[in-house]
Amino acid sequence: MSVEEQPGQFERAVPQRKVLSRMTTSVSHQFKRLLIRSVRKIPGMKGFADYPHYEPLHSGSAGMIKWYYGPDGTDQKPQSIRDIPWDYVIENQDEIPFTGLKEYWYPALKSTELPNNTPVPTTLLSENLVFFRDEQGNPCALENRCPHRSPLLSLGQVGVWAPGTITCRYHGLTFTGKGECVAFLADGPNSPACKKYKARSYPVEEHAGVIFVYMGEREPKPFLESQPYAKSVFSQKQFVLDIKEVGYNFLNILDNTLDMSHVGCLHRTCVLFAGQKSHTQVGYNEVEADNGVKGIHAFCEKGGVDHPSEFNIDEITWFPPNFVYHGPGELPGGFNEGYFWFVPQDIGNFRSWLIMGTKTSGNKLKDKLNRALFQAVASMGEMPGTNCFIGGDAAMQMSQGRIVRWDKEQLSRVDRGTAQGRKSIKALHKAEVAERKARGTYKPIVPPSIIASSSED
Numbered sequence: 001m002s003v004e005e006q007p008g009q010f011e012r013a014v015p016q017r018k019v020l021s022r023m024t025t026s027v028s029h030q031f032k033r034l035l036i037r038s039v040r041k042i043p044g045m046k047g048f049a050d051y052p053h054y055e056p057l058h059s060g061s062a063g064m065i066k067w068y069y070g071p072d073g074t075d076q077k078p079q080s081i082r083d084i085p086w087d088y089v090i091e092n093q094d095e096i097p098f099t100g101l102k103e104y105w106y107p108a109l110k111s112t113e114l115p116n117n118t119p120v121p122t123t124l125l126s127e128n129l130v131f132f133r134d135e136q137g138n139p140c141a142l143e144n145r146c147p148h149r150s151p152l153l154s155l156g157q158v159g160v161w162a163p164g165t166i167t168c169r170y171h172g173l174t175f176t177g178k179g180e181c182v183a184f185l186a187d188g189p190n191s192p193a194c195k196k197y198k199a200r201s202y203p204v205e206e207h208a209g210v211i212f213v214y215m216g217e218r219e220p221k222p223f224l225e226s227q228p229y230a231k232s233v234f235s236q237k238q239f240v241l242d243i244k245e246v247g248y249n250f251l252n253i254l255d256n257t258l259d260m261s262h263v264g265c266l267h268r269t270c271v272l273f274a275g276q277k278s279h280t281q282v283g284y285n286e287v288e289a290d291n292g293v294k295g296i297h298a299f300c301e302k303g304g305v306d307h308p309s310e311f312n313i314d315e316i317t318w319f320p321p322n323f324v325y326h327g328p329g330e331l332p333g334g335f336n337e338g339y340f341w342f343v344p345q346d347i348g349n350f351r352s353w354l355i356m357g358t359k360t361s362g363n364k365l366k367d368k369l370n371r372a373l374f375q376a377v378a379s380m381g382e383m384p385g386t387n388c389f390i391g392g393d394a395a396m397q398m399s400q401g402r403i404v405r406w407d408k409e410q411l412s413r414v415d416r417g418t419a420q421g422r423k424s425i426k427a428l429h430k431a432e433v434a435e436r437k438a439r440g441t442y443k444p445i446v447p448p449s450i451i452a453s454s455s456e457d
Contacts, residue, residue: 029055058269061391068395081401082247084348086447088405093445097429098403099126100250100344101321102436103216105223107341107353110241111209114139119166121154125215126346126445129202130154132177135164139211140177142166143200148173153199161185175199207234209241210355217441228289228319229327233338236357238367240335240374243351244389250322250342250350252397252404254425257318257340258284258298258417266396270388272331273312284417287317295319296424298417318421320428326356334359334370347445348402352389 036049073079089098106124109131114120120131121144128144130153144154146168153166153175160167161174161183168174172185173194179201184191203214205223207230214220224230246253256262260282267273281301288294299315317325323341338356345351358374360367397404411419436442 029058057265059267059388059392061270061387064395065387065391068390068398081399084402084447085405086449088407089347089403089445090447092407094433095426095430096251096406097425097432098249098251098347098445100124100215101425101428102432103218103220104321105205105212105214105220105227106321106343107210107355108141108204108213108343109139109211110243111139111206111211114211117158119154119156119158121152123345124213125344127215128152129213130166131204131211131213132158132166133164134177135162138177139204139206140164141202141204141213142175142177142179143202145199146170146173147197147199173197177201208236208239208355210353217436217439225291226293228291228293228295229325229337230291232290233355233357236336236338237360238358238371239338240354240356240358240371242354242375244394246350246352246394247348248350248398248401249348249403250344251425252400253342253350253352253393254322254421255404255418256393256397257316257322257324257342258296258421259415260298260300260313260316260417261414263313266392267388270392272388282414282416284420286420289319289325293319294424295325296417296420318417320425322425323353331356334374 039045039048070077072082108122114131116133122129129141130144131141134140144152146153151170153168156166156168158166165174165176174183175181179199181194181197184193187193203220205212212223263273284296284298287297296318323339325339328337336357336359341353343351358371
């Protein structure tokens with residue numbers, strides 16, 4: 001008999017249709033535990049209230065947040081889970097995209113992070129990029145390396161030779177946003193060497209306050225045509241934008257995005273999902289977006305469970321390279337339509353992007369205040385019960401290891417969506433690897449230990 005089928009255990013003392021009862025019951029138990037721990041610190045009171053007792057399942061977000069931000073290399077957060085399993089990576093790098101799929105657009109910066117005449121570096125998919133704005137104010141991206149002697153272009157200066165160009169400080173090589181070398185200051189005017197130099201450039205577009213970059217080698221379609229539901233999402237009037245820096249591999253959250261079974265357990269007393277019940281009746285099917293891109297739709301079987309309130313999520317739709325699309329009305333509250341997007345920085349870190357439209361009423365002042373409220377809630381990182389990610393998903397995924405070992409797991413029937421997500425992203429990665437090997441541009445992952453030993457030789 002499953003835990004959900006055992007009456008009086010998982011749901012005891014929590015009326016099915018009263019989410020507030022679930023929340024208040026959990027808060028009261030957590031407050032009681034806090035009081036007991038405080039009393040136990042008094043000399044002679046160490047054993048106070050130390051006896052077996054019933055306790056309802058709750059999200060434990062306060063402890064999770066503390067653990068997530070806590071130091072590595074302790075008993076609570078052993079160093080082993082923070083290490084990268086290089087043997088596993090090297091053995092499986094042609095099968096699994098540890099640094100992300102390449103032939104896709106990704107969000108890179110908020111528009112406000114890129115003022116004119118300022119180079120801004122960032123790392124995406126283990127590639128170093130530098131962003132700046134051209135003379136029309138449009139964002140540009142180059143490989144963050146001067147092709148002359150390899151210093152970082154981000155240490156250079158924008159606008160020295162002409163507005164919207166970037167100049168390397170080392171010898172004055174100057175590049176346009178397309179990577180063309182237009183000046184070599186150390187070699188004098190009209191240097192013939194300019195013709196031999198070109199910096200790698202990346203396609204860039206800007207929409208709704210977000211700068212997107214295409215990381216592949218193919219000629220891309222425009223962002224709004226290649227991104228599922230982008231025309232609908234970016235036609236909205238107002239957005240909530242939030243970025244979180246996350247210290248483990250982006251594949252850890254791939255598993256989570258298509259996992260409907262964890263919500264009623266892990267997020268049991270998180271405000272956004274406090275009406276969710278746990279069950280095994282979950283499934284998935286393959287779907288096709290408005291632009292033909294194929295994705296995966298994970299869902300709770302209709303009729304299989306009766307959630308206590310609107311604060312639950314019955315379905316989720318995933319698309320490559322690794323983001324979740326929520327259509328209008330899928331999320332509770334004032335959110336409308338948009339993306340949760342998980343962008344690899346390097347093999348051990350990624351950025352979690354929220355790009356979500358908010359509902360509008362036509363009253364500009366009311367809508368502005370609502371957006372400000374949702375932005376504040378989305379940006380919270382340490383408030384228990386409101387941040388379901390840092391206080392739940394992120395802690396669990398970090399505890400799986402810096403890179404979750406797919407070869408060490410035992411999946412069950414509730415992991416149908418997760419298994420299909422892995423299958424899909426592996427197939428896409430294998431196709432990219434084959435294409436790059438045929439083109440001669442494939443670059444294998446090299447562990448730092450090998451790099452270090454080579455430099456010592």
